[in-house]
Amino acid sequence: MPKTADNLLTGRLALVTGASGGIGAAIAHELILxxxxxxxxxxxxxxxxxxxxxxxxxxxxxKYGVHIIKNECPVITIHQADLASADQTVKLCQDVNEKHGRPVDILIANAGYGKRIQDIWDISLDEFEHTLNVNLRAPFLLAKGVVGGMKAQGWGRIVFVSSIAAYGAGINGCHYAASKGGMMGMMKNLASRLAEHGITVNDVAPAMIGRTGMIPNESTVPGLVNTIPVGRLGTPKEVADAVLMFCTNGYTTGQSLVISGGLRHH
Ligand SMILES: NC(=O)c1ccc[n+]([C@@H]2O[C@H](COP(=O)([O-])OP(=O)(O)OC[C@H]3O[C@@H](n4cnc5c(N)ncnc54)[C@H](OP(=O)(O)O)[C@@H]3O)[C@@H](O)[C@H]2O)c1
Known part of the structure; x- marks a missing residue:
């Protein structure tokens, strides 16, 4: 079987950043199942x-507790890291390997930062750098930290959680768009280089997802929901479903999937 064609996730190890947030938690729910x-x-x-x-x-x-032969729950570990810090991001990968005693098979680089500052004259250099560090440098360091183990075993899945901002759209400023646009370029480059090692690399690019820290509910984006063609906010599970699709489809790599309820991104 070609390396990327093994789509079974059972027993794999996934590193999910930003699991304390709405989309990261939904991804963890899909993976545990x-x-x-x-x-x-x-x-x-x-x-x-x-x-x-x-x-x-x-x-x-x-799901499994009532079975006669009880399945043990997958191992779950918690890790604290400020991904604005390069040192802490590098150390995170080492901590995960040490705690689990094996390499990461699936990287979901989901943690992200975006303050709703829209105009370039209001965006400070500190704000620009912090946004780029969390949203672009950290995913680079995380991918760099896990890819050696994936390459050695000839199998890996990397999914970046980008944004419709990568296409120039969205409700945040150019600094956020630059960070997510950079992420998409990095994804496409890595996809072309890592496919031969059995590693796929893709991104999901959501917009207007509710029940998250970024958009808790409709009242936090006044007047904007009726601009979404499907007429509502997206849910974290709808993003997580797309992430799972990328994890379980080894013939798909180098793709960016916009999940925007029909909001235009070009
Ligand atoms: N919600 C949307 O409409 C939307 C749209 C497009 C893209 N996205 C993207 O989706 C991803 C997940 O966001 P979300 O919507 O689930 O929002 P959220 O609930 O606010 O989650 C954001 C997550 O990122 C983590 N994070 C932020 N800054 C960090 C830092 N310096 N170091 C480490 N972790 C940090 C947060 O951790 P703590 O809370 O523990 O600090 C939290 O777990 C982000 O990449 C975001 O850009 C969201």
Whole structure:
């Protein structure tokens, strides 16, 4: 079987950054149901990620706890890292390998930062650099940190959580668009170089996803929901479903999938 054609996720190890947020938590929910071990990260919201782990264990117990031969819940570890720090990002990869005793099979670079400052004259250099560090430099360092193990075993999945901003659209400023646009370029370049090693690289590019820290509900984006053709905010699960599609489809690489309820991005 060609290396990328093995699409079974059972027993793999996934590193999911930003699991304390809305989309990261939804991705963790999808992965646990496919029996994937999880390394979940947070920066400041420890309680959110701890509560997520409790929910994930409950989900597992409900699904498998009644079986006569009890399936053990996948291993779940929690890691704190400020991904604005290069040192902490590099150390995160080492910590995950040490705690799990094996390399990461699936990287979901989901953690992201975006303050809604739209006009270039309001964007400070510090704000620009912080946004680029979290949204672009950290995914680069994470990919660099995991790709050696993936290459050695001839299998890997990398999914970046980008944004419609990568296409120049969206409600944030040019600094956020630059960070996500850079991420898409990096994704396409890596995809072409890593395919021969059994590693696929793709991104999902959401817009207007509710029940997240970025957009908790409709009232936090006044007047904007009726500009979305499907007439509502997206859900974190709808983004997570697309992430799972990339993890389970080894014939798809170098792709960016916009999940925007029909909002135009070109
Ligand atoms: N919601 C949307 O409409 C939307 C649209 C387009 C793209 N996205 C992208 O989706 C991804 C997930 O965001 P979300 O919508 O789920 O929002 P969210 O609920 O606010 O989650 C953001 C996550 O990123 C983490 N994070 C932020 N700054 C960090 C840092 N310096 N170091 C480490 N982690 C950091 C947060 O960790 P802590 O809370 O622990 O600090 C949190 O887990 C982001 O990349 C975002 O750009 C979202």
């Amino acid at each position: 496919r029996e994937v071990d999880l390394a979940l990260t947070y920066s400041s919201s420890r309680e959110a990620v701890e509560s997520l782990v409790t929910q994930l264990k409950d989900v597992w117990e409900r």
